[in-house]
Amino acid sequence: MSVTDRRLTRRGEATRARIVETAAGLIYAHGVARTNNEAVRSAAGVSGSQLSHYFPDKESLLRAVLRWRADAMMGLHQTPPQGPPDSIAALRSWADSNLTDETVRDGGCSFGSLAAEVMKSGLDLNDEIAGGFDRWKAQLREGLTAMRAAGVLRPDADLEHLAYVLMAAFQGGMLLSQGARDVTPLRNALYGAIAYVETFGNA
Amino acid sequence: MSVTDRRLTRRGEATRARIVETAAGLIYAHGVARTNNEAVRSAAGVSGSQLSHYFPDKESLLRAVLRWRADAMMGLHQTPPQGPPDSIAALRSWADSNLTDETVRDGGCSFGSLAAEVMKSGLDLNDEIAGGFDRWKAQLREGLTAMRAAGVLRPDADLEHLAYVLMAAFQGGMLLSQGARDVTPLRNALYGAIAYVETFGNA
DNA sequence: AGATAACTGGGCTGTCAAGCCCAGTTACGG
DNA sequence: CCGTAACTGGGCTTGACAGCCCAGTTATCT
Structure with missing residues (x-):
């Protein structure tokens, strides 16, 4: 390093x-x-x-960029002032804050699209990518844990599962939206994922 | 061309x-x-x-590859002998058929990961990518339409929305699984998306 | 049979980028 | 104030690759 x-x-x-x-x-x-x-x-x-x-060499620079991007993502994906989204409303506002035209046109998810390119590059940076996604997952789980503790989600809700669903919807939605140059796919993916989370609610 | x-x-x-x-x-x-x-x-x-x-030039070759991949994807993403998945069971078997270790390790979605790389390449191939995703969406909608016609899904189910959710789960799950070198993220994403589709069922 | 497509197998140029070496100057810390 | 880090600004080699030109042979269609 x-x-x-x-x-x-x-x-x-x-x-x-x-x-x-x-x-x-x-x-x-x-x-x-x-x-x-x-x-x-x-x-x-x-x-x-x-x-x-x-x-x-280029690999060492890319490694640093990857880590920096992961750090930035941690800061970005939290709607409440401190900490990750911890309510359905917070999840919605998290989603909406990512539904801008610029984000979609300028290159998608700052970490995800970079990860996709790096994975195909043959460089040995997979650990950094896996680490970044892991940290993101942990942060999402934090918020979901708070939701369960607050009684928003049922005690039997599988938080790991929900975290995966949210992440995949985000990344996949970004990819589709970049291709279509339109936020519609991303909006549908995120709203769908959040609605799915709601099905584990105590409502 | x-x-x-x-x-x-x-x-x-x-x-x-x-x-x-x-x-x-x-x-x-x-x-x-x-x-x-x-x-x-x-x-x-x-x-x-x-x-x-x-x-x-390289762009013309890539354009042909992109189109060929899109064609292949149409053939790949249909579990029943003829046509796209048209029942919850068919969706599940569609998901499972993509949950192999090889798929994940060898490069993710044959169309999606290519699209991601091409979008960052600066080549003028966005139309081809958007077209591919559109065709895939249309095929998924076909199956969902059949499901609604058969009474599996409620009449008010938004099929476009569900198609987006399935596609995003697939692409996002593939990306995460490639990064983690593990099918777990993809499995969670797909099962979640299918469970979400089920919430629009007549059960 | 004549035209055109399909094909071989070189070779050549320009370009771009990575990694490296060097000789020197300026700033900072103990 | 001495040592080391921070920094400038070149230049140089090496490799990779795209696009192109050429001279000729073989297959295919009408």
């Missing part, structure tokens, strides 16, 4: 972070294959030497 | 088809980015001239 874990001064860490964020943005917009070192370099305002200093 | 629509003899069409199928196989296994002309050429047992004869 690069030179990272060595002694990095505050300045060094800032530069490294700037590189990662810049790369993440470019990759989101244009994909991995069409994002080369030079583009990252110039967009981040960094010389080539620095890029290869922090990230000796 | 290439030289295709010109007069193609039987032999010519056979060769063209062989190229497309070979390319589809290689791309499924290794992704678009890591499948070059030479690999297709040699695997299909065809000289370079022929490859560029039928497909002057």
